[in-house]
Amino acid sequence: MKGWGLLGALVIGIVLISGGEREGEELNAAEVFLEASRPDFQPIPIWILGFGDGHAKPTSGMGIGRQIAQILRNDLTRSQLFEVVNLPLDSLEFSQSHCMGEAPLSKARNGGVTVTTWGRVGRQSSDVGARLILEACAFDQGEDGVSLGKRYVGMPISMRMLRTMVHRWADQLAFYYTGESGIAQTQIAYVAEEGKGQRNVYVMDYDGYGPRRLTAGRRLNLMPAWSPDKKALAYTAYRENQQEIVQLAVASGKKTRLVPPSNLNITPAFSPDGRFLAYASAAGGNTDLYLLDLKTGDRQQLTFHASADLSPTWSPNGREIAFTSDRGGKPQIYIMSADGSNVRRLTFEGEYNAAPAWSPRGDWIAYVCQIKGQGFRLCRITPDGQQRVQITSGRQEEMDDSPSWSPDGRHLVFSSTRGGRSHIYFIHADGTGLERLTSGGRHYSSPAWSPRP
Known part of the structure; x- marks a missing residue:
């Protein structure tokens, strides 16, 4: 087999990026669809050969190539779709044509690697200023030897722009091998404490990078919820x-x-089609669930109970809503039709179950469960109530709260006091891969995972 270059790749695309926004077309998915949600799914072995600057070795020192490789490694590992394989890297130079010869690809085959990826980064002058360029390639060791290439062009030249490009390459690899885009370009909204009686809504990349404040003021801004198009947030x-x-x-x-001030208006949740907003309100005296038509402004009361009903979460098809209610004496999870009818209790194990979050795949509902001797942890349950799984564990004095699903339904973010102060954490739905996303001495809470861009 001969070496091949970026321009000779079988599948190639160019994406222009400006200010972090996408222009141009996405590649079509290959007719290679892996059932990544199957319990017996095996991650795809992939070798990150390296990224160069056009002249240097792809992993020289602690330079930009090493940073690109590390960002990509983290993205692919978090996805659970790929297993990043470490193979020894000899002295390897990229030629001007960006060709990769037989030697490293042969090493990948011998090392049991299915996919090898590499690339280079550079800059280009233009009439409007310098532009950042990332060229990324992948080679599949299968019988057909499928090659994949992408060239990203964007400005300004910055670490944020570079990270955006790398995230897009990671998502492209996920899309190519599963038919579903990855999660590396998603974001997480959350609440940060900024002083006594002051909390504001922030947003950060899904891996915790680049936090920025969205609200300001010396008041409380809480419980952010994303619109389905990712263009807006609703919050209290x-x-x-x-x-x-x-x-x-x-x-x-x-x-x-959206909702005028009253004694209580909390826990907003957009419907999957973006037309309605479900929320809890005490405008009528009791805390009940309401439905706001975002087009007409009409409001409909969904629950009529002397207890407190709150924390609505929509099924992916928009036909049902799960919520928390203490109508049975203790907080439990209930499900009803989107018009408020057909209410049924979902959780029966334990005296406290609250804060439900319906998976985008529809197969699980995550929630906060009280576990004897472990305090408040995260659990998940099937919508028919037949299967319940504890996700997190910990000490009695700790509390896990506010679960929110990734768009692919494979991961969760949540807040937890397991480090003393409340921070935002990432975890796989199977309970592995726990990772703290926030840092510093403040309290962080109410994470909400965005849809894909």
């Missing part, structure tokens, strides 16, 4: 001891009041 804002629900356009910062 405290105004003179009352709460209103506000919609924030993420790009422009424009705010729109």
